[in-house]
Amino acid sequence: MSQNIITLADLIENVKLGGGSVITSSTELEPAAGPHASVAPAKYVDGKGQAAKSVFVYETRYIVEKPEDQDEPKKEEAKTAEKAVKGKPQTVVLIDSKQSELNRAEAAIEQGRQYGDEAVVKIPRAVVTYQTENGPVEYTDMELSHRVFDGHFRAGTINGEHITENDQYRALRNCTPADMSALLNTAPAALLFGAWDSTRKSNQVRLRSALVGEIIGVLADQERSGEEQQARRSGARVxxxxxxxxxxxxxxxxxxxxxxxxxxxxxxxxxxxxxxxxxxxxxxxxxxxxxxSIPPSVEEIGGVSCRRITRSWVLSLATLRQLRFGTDETKNVAARALLAALGLNAIARAERELYIRANCDLVESAAPVVALDQRFGEKKPFAPLTVEHTDQLLLEAIENAKKAGVADWNGQTFKVEGNPIIIKNAAAEDAE
Incomplete structure (x- = not known):
């Protein structure tokens, strides 16, 4: 594996028009207890009301076999036949979704901020604060679903004035594809992780996420359906x-x-x-x-056995190139490189803690494979992303954007007072 690390020069060169499409990081994982252990995928609700039930999500994916998974005849065939099939459609289970993986990346950045990490404390953010019986509680734009356009922000006030009357917030909502500067310097999470000002009557800001990730597992038995292979969970209380x-x-x-x-x-x-x-x-x-006590019983779905588990991340440089910050292309490039550096830092921080959910303890079975698309079918490999390296990369990108005059990240916080009506009527459980 190449030990080259991604540099700011790599990012700058590839966020220019015509640069590489993506940077990817892919890691082979396995159950911590060994190949015999099942893992608990994410559960989703199928149906509504009393008919609702918990289900796993199964898909058909094209899976390229690892060399060690092939028997000897196939290995020899692959060596000698140019048209040897490298993979085939297989049934997989979604262990962690794109939305969940992004949430983990955002939470990892927030955790770094709480620990005072030099790079992430510089990231601008928006915060809505609710006053509760136990004191103030904060929620940031990295935690709320629609980022700075979330309902919790839109219902809030600034200095006693409704937020939609605030000039700085108006500037955020009035961002256009031609100039996203206001978001870049106030709530840049929206530009990397995506956002949607969904309740606005017109001129809605809609930003797709430039970063996506997921974890999938190839089912152990490809002859049976996923539903036939899923285990049942047993539970009891003494x-x-x-x-x-x-x-x-x-x-x-x-x-x-x-x-x-x-x-x-x-x-x-x-x-x-x-x-x-x-x-x-x-x-x-x-x-x-x-x-x-509650006697032992067999209840909901519990887990599945997988022959292979893969975590993957895609940072779309092509998506970042759709963002502009005025007419000066030097500023555009510096801003995009800054967001790309933030994306790589998010991946590194999310990968550092392999915590998914109960009964889904995983370990890395190989080092992450990181690659930069160089177009025309060419890829450039890099060393696995680390927090230490991507922190330094982010600091360099922040300084470069400051010199370009497009961004000045100093940990500034856009503060919003939460509407007491919302927190008063908040409940810990779903109405259903």
Whole structure:
């Protein structure tokens, strides 16, 4: 593997018109417990209401076999036959989606900010702050779905004035493909991760993400459907005090009243409905309050076995080249290189912590393969991305953009006061 590292010169050269299309990073992963272990893919809701159920997402992908996965005849055939088939369609399961991988990248950048990392603390951001009983709570444009155009920002105020009347926020909403300078210097996350001012009547800012990533697993058995291979999850709860706690309506009401401040509104409503409907001599299970044992049972889908797991990232330089910051091409190039450096830093930070979800512990089985498209079928390999290297690259890009007069990143924060109506009516659980 080449030990060349990506430089700012590489980025500058390839964000110019006609440069390479993408920078990619691809990593082979495997279950931490070994090839025998199943992994828990992401779950999605299929259907609505009572008909809704949790499902995994299966797709057909064209998978190129690794040399070690081929038997000896195939290896010899690949050596001697120019037309040897390199891959074939196979059924895969989506272990982590594009949206989820971006969320992990954004969270990794925010974590770096909390630790005071020199490069990421310089990134401008927008913050909406809600005042709660436990003190102020902040949410940044890297955490909220529509970035700085999210509903939480749009409902907020600045110095007592509704945000849509604020000149700086108006400048963000009025950005056009011809000039994205306002976003670059206030809330650049939108330019890299995508954003949509979806509720505006007209002139909506729509930005596709220049960075995408995912983790997929090739199912172990290609002869059976994904649904046939998925395991079921078993669950149980043991109460060391009592296997069952059956309460009189009066005692249940007393416990609910005592814990009212800690229970969800939905749980309180359900228990009070049971209390009200109870007849003389009835008993109510305390399981809803976490009391008593739950016998072992087989419930929802649990995991699948995979013969191969791959994580991939794509940073689209072609997408960044659609962004302009005025008519000066020198400024355009410097700004695009800055966003590209931020994208590479996001990949490196996301890859550093291979934390997905419960029962989905993975390890790298090989080093990430990083490549820059050089057009006409040519690719230039680079060493795996590291936080240390991409931090330095980002600092250089920040300085270069400052010298070009297009961006001055000094950790500036666009502060918005959250609407108290929203936080007052926020609930921890879905209405369904």
């Amino acid at each position: 109460d060391a005090v009592a296997a069952s706690v059956q309460l009189t309506p009066k005692d249940m009401e007393s416990l609910v009243n005592d814990q009212e401040a800690e229970l969800s509104d939905k749980n309180i409503s359900e228990q009070r409905k049971k209390i009200k409907g109870a007849k003389s001599g009835d008993r109510i299970s305390g399981s809803a309050l976490g009391l008593g």
